[in-house]
Amino acid sequence: xxxxxxxxxxxxxxxxxxxxxxxxxxxxxxxxxxxxxxxxxxxxxxxxxxxxxxxxxxxxxxxxxxxxxxxxxxxxxxxxxxxxxxxxxxxxxxxxxxxxxxxxxxxxxxxxxxxxxxxxxxxxx
Numbered sequence: 001x002x003x004x005x006x007x008x009x010x011x012x013x014x015x016x017x018x019x020x021x022x023x024x025x026x027x028x029x030x031x032x033x034x035x036x037x038x039x040x041x042x043x044x045x046x047x048x049x050x051x052x053x054x055x056x057x058x059x060x061x062x063x064x065x066x067x068x069x070x071x072x073x074x075x076x077x078x079x080x081x082x083x084x085x086x087x088x089x090x091x092x093x094x095x096x097x098x099x100x101x102x103x104x105x106x107x108x109x110x111x112x113x114x115x116x117x118x119x120x121x122x123x124x125x
């Protein structure tokens with residue numbers, strides 16, 4: 001019987017590992033969005049200046065890295081569990097935009113963030 005309990009615990013830990021991967025992916029992706037926004041602010045000048053914008057490339061590379069983490073989670077866990085967790089990127093983007101871009105975080109955004117958190121908790125059950 002102890003072996004069954006241990007295997008259940010291991011399965012539970014494996015599931016949380018993939019959930020953690022997708023949370024990390026959304027965090028990395030949020031930084032990608034932040035860099036794309038900063039790079040977009042600088043888009044002017046020649047075509048060469050536009051396609052060599054380091055902030056744009058940083059944002060794209062962060063999105064690519066986030067995709068790798070997402071793919072690892074999707075390979076082993078149900079899409080019905082993993083994909084809704086990607087909505088957490090909205091939370092990270094709102095917080096990072098407030099901190100680094102000085103964007104407004106009004107009561108409607110805060111309510112939206114609370115609803116996203118509630119939805120993620122409900123889907124995790």
